[in-house]
Amino acid sequence: MMTLNIDDLRFILALDRLGSLAALAREENVTPPAVTKRLSQLEARLGIRLALRTTRRLQLTHEGHLLAQHATGVLEQMQAIEEALRQRSQAVAGKLKVHGPFGFGRRYLGPLLAQFQTTHPNLEVQLYLSDNLMLPRQPVHGRDAFDVLVSIGAIPDSRWVAHRIAPNRRVLCAAPEYLAKAPPLQRPADLTRHACLVLRENDEDVTLWRFAGRDGGKEAGKELRKGSGKSAAGTDAREHTVRVRPIMESNDGDVVHQWCLAGKGIMARSEWDVADSLASGRLVALLPGYRLPDADVMALVPQSRVASTRTRLFVEMLRKALGPRPPWRNGRRG
Numbered sequence: 555m556m557t558l559n560i561d562d563l564r565f566i567l568a569l570d571r572l573g574s575l576a577a578l579a580r581e582e583n584v585t586p587p588a589v590t591k592r593l594s595q596l597e598a599r600l601g602i603r604l605a606l607r608t609t610r611r612l613q614l615t616h617e618g619h620l621l622a623q624h625a626t627g628v629l630e631q632m633q634a635i636e637e638a639l640r641q642r643s644q645a646v647a648g649k650l651k652v653h654g655p656f657g658f659g660r661r662y663l664g665p666l667l668a669q670f671q672t673t674h675p676n677l678e679v680q681l682y683l684s685d686n687l688m689l690p691r692q693p694v695h696g697r698d699a700f701d702v703l704v705s706i707g708a709i710p711d712s713r714w715v716a717h718r719i720a721p722n723r724r725v726l727c728a729a730p731e732y733l734a735k736a737p738p739l740q741r742p743a744d745l746t747r748h749a750c751l752v753l754r755e756n757d758e759d760v761t762l763w764r765f766a767g768r769d770g771g772k773e774a775g776k777e778l779r780k781g782s783g784k785s786a787a788g789t790d791a792r793e794h795t796v797r798v799r800p801i802m803e804s805n806d807g808d809v810v811h812q813w814c815l816a817g818k819g820i821m822a823r824s825e826w827d828v829a830d831s832l833a834s835g836r837l838v839a840l841l842p843g844y845r846l847p848d849a850d851v852m853a854l855v856p857q858s859r860v861a862s863t864r865t866r867l868f869v870e871m872l873r874k875a876l877g878p879r880p881p882w883r884n885g886r887r888g
Contacts, residue, residue: 560632562596563625566604566614569593570622573611630858647676650864654704657807657827658851659683663704666875670868677864685755685805699856701865704872706824707849714854717869720876721883723825724846726763727837731817739820739840742794749819752800753810760803763822765794765844794844822846829882851876 572578575593579586597604604618614622650670654663663681671679682700708716728736737747742765752760801819804810807827814821815836831837853872859865 557599560629563621563629565592565596566618566622567625567629569605569612570614570618573613575607575612633858633862646674646864646867648864649678649680650702650868651680651682651700652702652704652868653682653684653700655706655807656683656685658704658706658824661826662876662881666871667868670871674864674867685753685807699858701855701859701862702868703854705852705854706826707847708852709854714856715860717853717855717873718877719851719853719869719872720878720880722848722850722880724822724849725825725828725832726820726822726840726844726846727814727828727832728820728840729815729817729837730835732814732819733838742796742841742844745796745798745820748798749801750798751810751813751819751821752798752803753807753821753823754803754805755807761798761800763796763798763846765796765841765846767792767844824849826851826880826882851880 568578568581569575572581575589576586579589582589593605602617603615604621606613606615650667652663652667659681660683663683667679667681671677703714704719706722732749733739736749738744739748742763745763750761754760802810802813804813807823810821811823811827811831813819814823815831820840828837832839851872853869855865855869
């Protein structure tokens with residue numbers, strides 16, 4: 555007789571997502587033989603082969619894919635039932651798992667989650683920080699799933715419901731020490747003659763910098779004089795792209811910020827990160843006639859978490875605490 559439990563369903567989904575017994579062992583913090591044994595026991599109980607092992611990768615069989623497909627629906631239904639029961643009891647409980655960028659997470663998400671847990675003491679909170687936000691190719695469930703992913707800039711992915719939390723510009727800036735000895739900078743093309751500092755994150759082309767006129771692309775384009783690249787107010791409204799050659803780069807935004815403060819070059823960073831340095835004069839905003847693409851603070855919620863009370867309340871708290879006028883625009887820090 556075939557017997558399946560919730561852990562079996564989560565196990566097969568994790569195998570399908572990771573595609574490797576070794577990767578699953580690392581994620582579960584167990585030995586590869588333990589994962590192999592668990593798969594063998596599950597196959598023996600069901601009397602079918604669920605996966606084909608190769609030297610490099612594991613691939614689910616047709617039966618394995620069928621099980622994973624049905625497991626997704628079952629887990630989503632169970633989660634919906636649990637959420638409905640919690641709403642009836644008016645209790646905010648369970649686990650809230652949040653992902654966010656390192657710097658923003660330390661400054662804002664950490665303190666806000668502490669406040670949220672104080673308000674809802676029956677809630678278990680987990681915060682994972684990483685500047686490399688890689689969305690999974692397929693939905694994940696249980697302890698593998700995040701309830702909220704906070705990102706700087708929108709990420710187009712139909713599997714996630716995006717909530718705009720707060721406005722956030724990207725600013726081109728440098729230290730006065732660097733500018734005192736640097737060549738003139740009057741337009742984006744001049745950046746090719748400057749030392750640039752780059753933050754490498756995700757899979758973005760971080761050395762291709764795009765600028766528009768300060769009035770913004772579409773609105774400024776309405777005012778373009780025929781046959782010119784100028785708006786009626788004299789602002790260059792065309793899009794400008796420049797390929798910079800970084801003299802220094804890092805995957806840590808705080809490191810890039812410190813290099814910039816030390817006068818090593820020019821960087822493009824989020825307003826939330828550089829507002830204090832600009833206000834104190836330690837950094838100077840550059841190219842006021844041009845604007846980098848905005849990178850608003852977004853909260854991404856998977857479709858399976860939309861009905862979650864704890865998720866909804868936390869997103870509401872984020873929006874109230876950080877918008878519509880965020881702390882980096884009114885002089886108060888989180």
